[in-house]
Amino acid sequence: MSQNTLDCRNLLCPMPVIRTQNALKELSEGELLEVTCTDPGTLSDIPTWCRINHHEVVSTEENNHEIVFVIKK
Amino acid sequence: MTQETSSVNTGDKPKQRKAVALISGGLDSLLAAKVVQEQGIHVEGINFYTGFCVEGHTHAIRKKDKDKQKRNNSLWVAEQLGIKLHIIDISEEYKDIVLNPKHGYGANLNPCLDCKIFMVNQAQAWAWAEENGFDFIITGEVIGQRPKSQRKETMPIIARESGADDRLLRPLCAKNLMPTLPEREGWVNRDELYDFSGRSRKPQFELAKKFGFEDFAQPAGGCCFLTDANYSKKLADLWDARGERRYELDDIMLLKVGRHIRPKKNFKLIVSREEGENNFLRGYKKQFTSIHTVSHGGPLTLLDGDFDKEDIKLAAQIVARYSGGKNADQVTVQVENYKGTSFVMDVPPMSADEIKQEWHV
Ligand code: SF4
Numbered sequence: 175m176s177q178n179t180l181d182c183r184n185l186l187c188p189m190p191v192i193r194t195q196n197a198l199k200e201l202s203e204g205e206l207l208e209v210t211c212t213d214p215g216t217l218s219d220i221p222t223w224c225r226i227n228h229h230e231v232v233s234t235e236e237n238n239h240e241i242v243f244v245i246k247k
Numbered sequence: 248m249t250q251e252t253s254s255v256n257t258g259d260k261p262k263q264r265k266a267v268a269l270i271s272g273g274l275d276s277l278l279a280a281k282v283v284q285e286q287g288i289h290v291e292g293i294n295f296y297t298g299f300c301v302e303g304h305t306h307a308i309r310k311k312d313k314d315k316q317k318r319n320n321s322l323w324v325a326e327q328l329g330i331k332l333h334i335i336d337i338s339e340e341y342k343d344i345v346l347n348p349k350h351g352y353g354a355n356l357n358p359c360l361d362c363k364i365f366m367v368n369q370a371q372a373w374a375w376a377e378e379n380g381f382d383f384i385i386t387g388e389v390i391g392q393r394p395k396s397q398r399k400e401t402m403p404i405i406a407r408e409s410g411a412d413d414r415l416l417r418p419l420c421a422k423n424l425m426p427t428l429p430e431r432e433g434w435v436n437r438d439e440l441y442d443f444s445g446r447s448r449k450p451q452f453e454l455a456k457k458f459g460f461e462d463f464a465q466p467a468g469g470c471c472f473l474t475d476a477n478y479s480k481k482l483a484d485l486w487d488a489r490g491e492r493r494y495e496l497d498d499i500m501l502l503k504v505g506r507h508i509r510p511k512k513n514f515k516l517i518v519s520r521e522e523g524e525n526n527f528l529r530g531y532k533k534q535f536t537s538i539h540t541v542s543h544g545g546p547l548t549l550l551d552g553d554f555d556k557e558d559i560k561l562a563a564q565i566v567a568r569y570s571g572g573k574n575a576d577q578v579t580v581q582v583e584n585y586k587g588t589s590f591v592m593d594v595p596p597m598s599a600d601e602i603k604q605e606w607h608v
Contacts, residue, residue, distance in 0.1 A: 188300070
């Protein structure tokens with residue numbers, strides 16, 4: 175399984191969402207993208223953006239100040 | 248033109264028309280998109296990130312707001328409508344709009360008219376692109392809603408200068424304007440559009456009620472920080488201190504955070520006010536000289552500008568004032584430059600009245 179990663183640490187919303195959107199554009203259907211964020215706002219924004227654009231958040235993990243999402247296109 | 252050639256149809260089903268709606272996150276753009284959607288048009292949303300957007304930012308930074316609902320209003324609007332939302336980063340290109348607005352500023356440093364023209368222009372560039380293939384653009388503009396940018400005279404200016412011309416539809420006030428292409432072609436029914444005008448929000452509230460929208464956002468001044476007097480003052484101070492009008496994205500982010508204190512023209516302090524801001528400023532330690540208190544608890548502070556040893560001492564005394572050691576004789580601080588080299592110094596905290604009122608930006 176290929177693992178595409180995206181570093182959105184220290185970026186404020188909506189930048190992590192924009193970067194995620196643009197990174198997903200480059201992937202094909204079914205591929206996974208791992209996004210690391212520090213803005214707590216992403217906890218609501220990334221899942222919402224995925225919902226409305228029909229992508230799936232496979233997992234969300236929080237460990238001291240960092241939030242890691244795995245998203246399936 | 249591609250639209251026309253692609254519609255060589257067989258005469259049975261009319262082509263599904265597509266509109267892209269500018270979504271700011273406020274009620275008007277929500278309603279405008281909904282009105283058109285109700286007429287069977289396929290609608291998708293577009294939202295622009297200028298760097299000055301109010302969305303999320305300060306809530307994300309400031310810990311005290313942590314428990315409050317932190318939703319992004321444009322995403323919320325898109326979800327209410329069940330439409331896709333495309334967010335476009337225009338922060339670089341937008342600088343020219345803020346720095347050189349052809350039509351001037353509003354009450355503060357908000358270049359609303361130029362901003363609208365630019366956004367509609369960007370929206371149409373995106374919408375007409377072959378891979379997207381939209382037919383027209385929707386905005387939530389209402390004649391007379393905003394004193395400067397939303398007037399009867401500005402509506403055609405926006406349509407013309409953006410290049411969208413008569414493919415720009417304002418469903419909430421269309422009946423007060425000349426029929427646009429989507430109306431003339433019968434893609435939308437003009438009779439089912441609206442004739443709102445003036446500053447009253449009542450018609451919007453009634454329409455929201457009709458559609459069953461609740462809990463929508465009501466930005467007071469406008470959709471961005473540039474309409475905020477305090478924010479504009481800080482931005483003007485930045486230009487003044489630098490002797491030129493320019494900014495980087497980091498500059499305008501940092502204007503949203505902390506206490507800004509400028510004891511001398513050549514530098515200012517950005518002092519965090521609580522833990523959320525502390526965490527945020529920590530992310531900038533590799534770009535700025537920072538000061539934190541060692542002997543007592545205290546805020547993280549960044550220094551912005553050019554400063555010498557004496558200036559650093561002055562800054563350290565101010566930082567000490569905002570630390571737990573403000574009444575102590577000496578406070579120990581650590582000064583660290585962006586390369587990570589640091590030294591420690593002891594300073595007497597400044598007294599409250601030594602920090603002059605006019606230093607506060
Ligand atoms: S308030 Fe800000 S984002 Fe809204 S039109 Fe004016 S300048 Fe543009």
